[in-house]
Amino acid sequence: MLTGPGTPPPRRGGAAAEWRGTEDPTAADRFERELPEVMRAAVDEFRGPSPDLVRRVIERGRRQRRVNAMRWTGALVVMLCVGSVLVGTRSGGLGLFGGDDAPEPAAMRSVDLRQDWTGNLLDNLAAALPRDGMLSNGETSFAASGPLVLRGEAHVTADFLKAFGLTRVEVSIDRPQGGSDLARDVFCPDFGCEVSYGEDGSSVTTYVPAPPMTTWSAMHLGPDNTRTVVRATNLAPSDPAAAPVLSKAEIVAVAASPAWDDIRAALTPHAALMPGILPGIIQTGIPGAYMSWLAAGPTTVDGLVHSGKSITRVRIHLRAVAENTPLVCERGGCEVGRTEGGLPVKAETYVVEDGVSIQQVLTVRHPGGLEIRLDSGVVDPKDEKPVHTQGGGLTREQMEAIAVSPAWDA
């Protein structure tokens, strides 16, 4: 009964694993232990998927791609026409983008970064790419007008179509620590890698791989400490190992293009991002405390706060929200109010009755749409596992001191 089509996924240390070694279970415990078996038995009776399910998915996906391609083509043609009028050039020339008579990139950019919350970098990409192709399937993410601490990296990807092929283009831009030093001392040991240095202190590293690797790339390190990385991968199904439709010179031109200048200006340096400023915030908010790192991402940090003899496991999560969105309690053990400084705050407590941990969650909204959420739970100093205790961890005041720090908005 428990084999065949209903065989569950491999064990991953989930609920079943937690039962190993448990003795003398209560009725509730027994119910919990038997539930996976019951689910497996029930799932064995489910019908399988329709034979044409995958075909329908692929057809729908291709249809969506065509729609996207048409939408982007239309948008770019409109942009081109508007740009042509603005710079007073005559129409004509070669290709979809008007060939030599197409407007200059500066005239084509129409996104007001101060107004545009989502930051549409596809316009910048269109301006940076050669004009004899077409963009489709674009995706972009950068809150150019969002909170500074969240503006660590700008990213855009799109498919670039020419008459003889299709290439996936990815561009990511950030401000790494020691950017200008990196530009002077680029590490480029591999075959297929070349570096060139500009008079302005910039450098461009290109990488043209040997098959079967297929992604060509260029990295531009600017004198303003910015790093722009462009990756181009051929998407032609007939020959997946073929070169991209962009030449090496064209990929370099995209990386070094001034079309990204306003994006570069809006980026926050790495040192001013969460992992850079958090140690200072912890030490200021809780004198004598420090944080040991477990993991840090662009918007989250998981770590242990050492304060006196106690160790508290903390997760700090940042996100951008629309300003003036109220904080709401959806369950008991929760209260909404204001901090001493007048910021909206929500405090929640999770107590697991038959478990081991008590978890405090504090959410604070800063002006400008930055939300800071702190999850904290006390851990045993010996093995750093959660312990069941009402005291010894971070107090509400200490959590609030971290969450309201003006350093988040600096």
Added chain:
Amino acid sequence: MTGGGVGDFEDFAHARSGQLLRTACLLTGDWHLAEDLVQDTLGKLFRKWRRVSAMESPVAYAHTTLVRTFVSAQRLRRSSERPDDSLPDTAAGASDDIDLRVTLMAGLSRLSPQDRAVLVLRYWEDRSVEVTAEILRVSPGAVRTRSKRALDRLRVVLGADITLLAASC
């Protein structure tokens, strides 16, 4: 998983659609809704397949996408639908397995979508509390709380003698 072409996606989708459908069935309680959910999920993967195929575990990504798509869709539908307390009909002469399935599905259908997702992830997919929290974008504490609450409710619906039900398969 290497490559990122349509052929690779097709192989992946054929190999994984059955497992995705079973999870979707437990979440939705209805085969047609489940297949729609799987179709939406695979559609999302298809659009990003080149990136997904390069990931360490496209399978885990697919299951995460499925659960998140389900929870998001339920949030959107919640304002326009009313819960129905009536149990689904049982076909005459159904086997014990069918009875078991209906009983389990009826129990799951009494839970909120989030609670159902927690139970399915924890007890069918066997995910840890931390991974379940990551998938559902909630805190681990919330997962533990929801899990306990959902188990209690399910135990009331199914009865304490779940061992007997399981043994009858």
